[in-house]
Amino acid sequence: MEQLKREPQEREKEILDAVSSAIDDLGNEVRLSLDFFENEFEKEVTSVKLSGGGSRLVGVPEALGEIFSKSTERWDPVENLEMSLSPDTEESFRQNSSQAIIALGLAARLGRK
Incomplete structure (x- = not known):
């Protein structure tokens, strides 16, 4: 699937x-x-x-x-997110970002503390 x-x-x-x-x-x-x-x-x-x-x-x-x-x-949860990744890694991450929404949300919460 x-x-x-x-x-x-x-x-x-x-x-x-x-x-x-x-x-x-x-x-x-x-x-x-x-x-x-x-x-x-x-x-x-x-x-x-x-x-x-x-x-x-x-x-x-x-x-x-x-x-x-x-x-x-x-x-796209990372549409406006600036990243410090290699171009290949960033492209791969952006292609799969919809699957990382919970992890991104948790990371954002931790970043605010």
Whole structure:
């Protein structure tokens, strides 16, 4: 599955068909949370940002965007992060940054102490 997320080639439809039920279930649960937030705080959620390895699956942002009826896109947690790494290491890290979101969040918390 990990290989399919990174290099889907011509199997995009097959991948989306295989995960569509899980995406629908997840999307509907998140939609309930978005509805609750909007009703409770009387503020509209205008967009949704996705992170994590699953967000890299072909068609996931689009499928969830349809369920949410909101702009939905992948979020790059290191987009504006300056790094002191070799060019090859930095490129590899940036390509896999969506999988490091929890570690990055914990590191940010430690950095503020």
